[in-house]
Amino acid sequence: MLLAKIYVTLKPGVLDPQGEAVMGGLKAMGYEGVTAVRVGKYLEVQLDLDDPEKAGQQVEEMCRRLLANPVIEQYRYTLEEPAGAGGKA
Amino acid sequence: MLLAKIYVTLKPGVLDPQGEAVMGGLKAMGYEGVTAVRVGKYLEVQLDLDDPEKAGQQVEEMCRRLLANPVIEQYRYTLEEPAGAGGKA
Amino acid sequence: MEPEVYRQMGLTDEEFRRIKEILGREPNDVEVGMFAVMWSEHCGYKHSRPVLKLFPTKAPWVLQGPGENAGIIDIGDGQAVVFKIESHNHPSAIEPFQGAATGVGGIVRDIFAMGARPIAVLDSLRFGLLDDPRTRYLMGGVVAGIAFYGNCLGLPTVAGEVYFDPSYTGNPLVNAMAVGLIEQKNIRRGRAAGVGNAVMLVGARTGRDGIHGATFASEELGQASEERRPSVQVGDPFREKLLIEACLDIIKEDLIIGMQDMGAAGITSSSCEMAARAGTGMEIDVALVPRREEGMTPYEVMLSESQERMLLVPKRGAEARVQAICRRWGLEAVVIGRVTDDGIMRIKEGGRVVAEVPARALTDQCPVYEVERRRPAYLDKLQHIDLSRLPEPGDYGEALLKLLAAPNIASKEWVYRQYDYMVRTDTVAGPGGDAAVLRIKGTGKGLALTVDGNGRYCYLDPETGGAIAVAEAARNLSCVGARPLGLTDCLNFGNPEKPEVAWQFYQAVAGMSRACEVLQTPVTGGNVSFYNETEGEAIYPTPVVGMVGLIADIEKRCALAWRRENDVLLLLGE
Amino acid sequence: MKFGVIVFPGSNCDQDVYHALGAVLGQPVDYLWHGDTDVTGYDCLVLPGGFSYGDYLRAGAIARFAPIMPAVIDFARSGGLVLGICNGFQILLEAGLLPGAMRRNDCLQFRCQWTCLRVENNATPFTNRFRKGQVVRIPIAHGEGNYYVDAATLAELEANRQIIFRYCTQDGEVTPAANPNGSVGNIAGIINRKGNILGMMPHPERCAESLLGGTDGRELFASIVDWWQRGERLGA
Numbered sequence: 001m002l003l004a005k006i007y008v009t010l011k012p013g014v015l016d017p018q019g020e021a022v023m024g025g026l027k028a029m030g031y032e033g034v035t036a037v038r039v040g041k042y043l044e045v046q047l048d049l050d051d052p053e054k055a056g057q058q059v060e061e062m063c064r065r066l067l068a069n070p071v072i073e074q075y076r077y078t079l080e081e082p083a084g085a086g087g088k089a
Numbered sequence: 090m091l092l093a094k095i096y097v098t099l100k101p102g103v104l105d106p107q108g109e110a111v112m113g114g115l116k117a118m119g120y121e122g123v124t125a126v127r128v129g130k131y132l133e134v135q136l137d138l139d140d141p142e143k144a145g146q147q148v149e150e151m152c153r154r155l156l157a158n159p160v161i162e163q164y165r166y167t168l169e170e171p172a173g174a175g176g177k178a
Numbered sequence: 179m180e181p182e183v184y185r186q187m188g189l190t191d192e193e194f195r196r197i198k199e200i201l202g203r204e205p206n207d208v209e210v211g212m213f214a215v216m217w218s219e220h221c222g223y224k225h226s227r228p229v230l231k232l233f234p235t236k237a238p239w240v241l242q243g244p245g246e247n248a249g250i251i252d253i254g255d256g257q258a259v260v261f262k263i264e265s266h267n268h269p270s271a272i273e274p275f276q277g278a279a280t281g282v283g284g285i286v287r288d289i290f291a292m293g294a295r296p297i298a299v300l301d302s303l304r305f306g307l308l309d310d311p312r313t314r315y316l317m318g319g320v321v322a323g324i325a326f327y328g329n330c331l332g333l334p335t336v337a338g339e340v341y342f343d344p345s346y347t348g349n350p351l352v353n354a355m356a357v358g359l360i361e362q363k364n365i366r367r368g369r370a371a372g373v374g375n376a377v378m379l380v381g382a383r384t385g386r387d388g389i390h391g392a393t394f395a396s397e398e399l400g401q402a403s404e405e406r407r408p409s410v411q412v413g414d415p416f417r418e419k420l421l422i423e424a425c426l427d428i429i430k431e432d433l434i435i436g437m438q439d440m441g442a443a444g445i446t447s448s449s450c451e452m453a454a455r456a457g458t459g460m461e462i463d464v465a466l467v468p469r470r471e472e473g474m475t476p477y478e479v480m481l482s483e484s485q486e487r488m489l490l491v492p493k494r495g496a497e498a499r500v501q502a503i504c505r506r507w508g509l510e511a512v513v514i515g516r517v518t519d520d521g522i523m524r525i526k527e528g529g530r531v532v533a534e535v536p537a538r539a540l541t542d543q544c545p546v547y548e549v550e551r552r553r554p555a556y557l558d559k560l561q562h563i564d565l566s567r568l569p570e571p572g573d574y575g576e577a578l579l580k581l582l583a584a585p586n587i588a589s590k591e592w593v594y595r596q597y598d599y600m601v602r603t604d605t606v607a608g609p610g611g612d613a614a615v616l617r618i619k620g621t622g623k624g625l626a627l628t629v630d631g632n633g634r635y636c637y638l639d640p641e642t643g644g645a646i647a648v649a650e651a652a653r654n655l656s657c658v659g660a661r662p663l664g665l666t667d668c669l670n671f672g673n674p675e676k677p678e679v680a681w682q683f684y685q686a687v688a689g690m691s692r693a694c695e696v697l698q699t700p701v702t703g704g705n706v707s708f709y710n711e712t713e714g715e716a717i718y719p720t721p722v723v724g725m726v727g728l729i730a731d732i733e734k735r736c737a738l739a740w741r742r743e744n745d746v747l748l749l750l751g752e
Numbered sequence: 753m754k755f756g757v758i759v760f761p762g763s764n765c766d767q768d769v770y771h772a773l774g775a776v777l778g779q780p781v782d783y784l785w786h787g788d789t790d791v792t793g794y795d796c797l798v799l800p801g802g803f804s805y806g807d808y809l810r811a812g813a814i815a816r817f818a819p820i821m822p823a824v825i826d827f828a829r830s831g832g833l834v835l836g837i838c839n840g841f842q843i844l845l846e847a848g849l850l851p852g853a854m855r856r857n858d859c860l861q862f863r864c865q866w867t868c869l870r871v872e873n874n875a876t877p878f879t880n881r882f883r884k885g886q887v888v889r890i891p892i893a894h895g896e897g898n899y900y901v902d903a904a905t906l907a908e909l910e911a912n913r914q915i916i917f918r919y920c921t922q923d924g925e926v927t928p929a930a931n932p933n934g935s936v937g938n939i940a941g942i943i944n945r946k947g948n949i950l951g952m953m954p955h956p957e958r959c960a961e962s963l964l965g966g967t968d969g970r971e972l973f974a975s976i977v978d979w980w981q982r983g984e985r986l987g988a
């Protein structure tokens with residue numbers, strides 16, 4: 001069992017209306033020190049695989065094909081043993 | 090300057106229709122080894138603050154008040170110096 | 179059993195005594211849980227049943243009155259309209275987005291449970307004043323939640339209302355109405371007939387969502403913390419859309435005897451109501467119920483309010499075909515039990531019986547309370563205000579602008595532009611007019627739909643206010659050229675154990691009934707929501723009326739806008 | 753000419769398009785199931801609006817991998833007419849049949865309203881009954897219609913006259929205020945370079961009958977039929 005933690009974020013040049021709205025909200029609440037907010041996705045994918053190399057390949061592929069849209073998004077991920085599975089997560 | 094990386098996820102036990110749909114999609118694409126998918130939010134908040142303790146307090150508060158919905162979501166975060174600012178991000 | 183345990187589930191000592199009497203023994207956890215939810219105000223109508231008898235419910239065109247998943251009205255040509263309104267006030271106060279979303283999901287399930295294709299949604303909303311940030315948060319969440327669910331289902335939200343008043347600050351009202359269209363030969367009722375027939379569960383897996391008062395059981399079992407048992411249900415409109423299509427395919431192939439949605443009290447209420455209506459019993463094995471979470475107890479499975487599930491009783495031998503249709507729509511369908519002839523709900527976990535209760539004890543034998551009714555003291559003061567002593571406005575133009583800018587009167591476009599009110603391409607008149615008008619494809623006819631209520635009027639005089647709500651709805655329908663045919667009501671009130679609230683409730687229902695009689699518009703179903711209070715202060719008594727009318731010739735409908743210069747203006751009425 | 757309307761799990765304008773093509777235009781039309789793998793015998797495929805797979809993750813992202821999609825892609829690449837409306841447009845983008853991507857509306861809310869569109873190019877199978885520069889009224893209903901392309905691709909789209917509709921005022925002016933979702937260049941619909949695949953956010957099937965408040969959508973469908981019949985006559 002392996003757990004992939006995947007982060008999908010908008011590419012730097014792409015406008016993030018959600019991030020702007022959150023920043024506006026935070027400022028309105030009095031958090032004046034906020035200078036930028038970006039909102040992305042965080043996915044946890046559990047895999048019934050033990051080979052980290054094979055798992056890594058699969059996760060890379062999932063991200064490229066489905067989880068991120070390469071036109072506007074970028075991704076990164078980490079692979080770890082799930083907590084409770086004796087791993088060091 | 091400090092960068093808060095914030096992870097907002099559904100509490101365990103809360104139905105995650107997005108995660109289920111993504112899992113269905115991945116399986117249909119041939120990734121049979123996927124056993125669970127949960128989808129959450131990932132936010133990057135940049136703060137014009139240098140005191141990590143103060144920043145931590147603010148981020149904690151923002152999460153509680155705005156960024157996460159405590160009824161169904163939980164959150165965690167890390168604080169670091171932004172990349173390019175000489176930090177180790 | 180410790181009194182603590184059943185009291186936490188909402189049962190009184192007297193109710194517990196009655197349960198023991200009915201069973202002739204001490205009930206176990208699961209049984210007490212089943213009684214507690216079925217005898218709750220929400221399912222059992224303990225404080226409203228006798229009063230609701232005032233409503234006229236019959237007319238030659240009423241095919242189904244109160245008591246089923248939804249009411250049905252004949253509109254000719256072998257077709258019928260199915261409709262019902264329901265509240266989701268308390269869930270929306272806690273989690274506005276999901277609360278409102280699952281409110282839409284629940285009422286739409288009531289419609290296709292009768293075999294009808296859902297065709298429209300309406301919403302009636304009440305909030306505190308908009309200068310309160312919490313109110314803006316609640317309103318934003320509620321509207322987005324309704325939009326999220328209804329839009330995804332592909333159901334147009336075609337009309338509604340929004341009012342703001344301080345009395346709703348801590349307790350907003352979210353009432354959703356759904357409307358469906360059906361060929362009369364396809365009408366199905368929530369009945370578990372045919373001894374030996376299978377009982378099937380279709381749709382989402384069961385989790386620990388919304389198990390009220392169940393905390394105790396879990397804590398005793400030491401299984402998990404509060405974190406692990408959220409009481410908020412999350413809606414999955416995508417799955418519900420699949421469920422609609424699958425159920426309608428099943429109806430088209432004439433594969434089932436009855437079906438019912440799982441709303442409040444989940445498997446418990448749907449199974450015992452289906453059995454009680456048919457005079458049968460049911461045997462259910464909770465071990466067969468597909469789960470989303472591990473380690474669920476029979477108690478949790480029986481009381482879970484996980485959304486997007488239906489209970490079906492297929493015709494003998496049709497199980498496999500039902501499963502095939504569901505599979506095609508990507509849904510699970512499993513046999514979880516059988517219809518029996520002994521009138522008993524027998525719940526098993528594998529071979530072990532975990533509950534054994536007469537179905538009718540859960541439904542028909544729910545206690546009924548007559549509370550003393552007392553006219554509230556505030557009325558004397560309010561009803562004797564001398565209106566002639568109100569000052570005249572200095573500048574009528576300014577006064578008019580002020581009125582037009584008041585949130586209660588201003589355009590509600592901010593709300594309804596978030597709703598897809600055009601999908602299905604039947605919306606001839608959407609939000610923005612007196613009533614929505616939908617054409618019925620393949621006929622020259624149209625349906626007119628509206629939802630109306632005025633809590634302030636009812637606060638000032640519940641009898642007259644109730645009558646006005648019905649009359650306003652009927653007027654809105656006739657303004658677009660429709661004949662009103664029937665109504666569904668959602669009665670939002672405070673704590674019915676208070677004599678003043680009981681009085682308001684009785685008066686309002688009496689006033690509504692009077693108007694229904696005069697206008698020959700029977701009530702075909704509805705919903706009661708009590709205990710709408712914060713810190714002991716009740717909301718305005720707020721009966722909401724959802725009404726359906728028929729336009730015989732859609733070309734002869736009437737719209738709001740002035741047409742031509744020099745057209746004559748007429749004022750009708752007194 | 754024969755139309756096929758593809759039904760994905762969560763499609764909800766499939767019946768509306770079917771009605772517009774069949775009952776209103778009187779054309780032969782079938783539903784095509786997402787699980788099928790064959791589209792032979794059809795002259796135009798329509799990917800309808802809705803929320804395929806709930807639009808969870810990203811609108812159209814999961815539908816793009818439906819079993820029928822390889823056949824749709826083959827059909828499109830070999831010049832077959834493909835029309836993607838709303839969610840269908842999003843699926844075409846995800847499938848790479850059209851360039852760009854959709855983001856959430858900049859107002860972060862779902863928007864259902866009538867919009868005015870300027871017809872930027874009428875020399876296509878889908879718009880030949882309109883005049884160039886004509887303002888048409890077609891409703892939108894979406895939460896993710898904020899079209900994005902990078903500057904280089906945008907220049908290419910412009911140069912090749914691939915932008916078909918832009919949100920505009922009643923008078924045909926392309927202004928920020930007329931843009932309901934924040935899309936780049938007020939873009940409401942684009943076509944591929946070859947001119948046989950159109951993606952658009954507005955819903956022509958919602959304005960194909962005067963009873964529903966407008967008939968500009970009917971003209972769009974009629975353009976397809978006209979184009980096809982002319983081609984048949986010419987033996988194309």
Ligand SMILES: Nc1ncnc2c1ncn2[C@@H]1O[C@H](COP(=O)(O)OP(=O)(O)O)[C@@H](O)[C@H]1O
Pocket residue numbers: 301302303335336337338339340586587588590591593594597608609610611612613
């Ligand atoms: N929550 C809502 N959902 C959908 N439509 C709404 C909603 N609130 C108001 N509307 C629509 O806005 C219009 C005006 O509503 P309202 O102010 O209640 O009008 P009136 O008092 O004249 O009936 C109506 O057509 C109504 O259907």
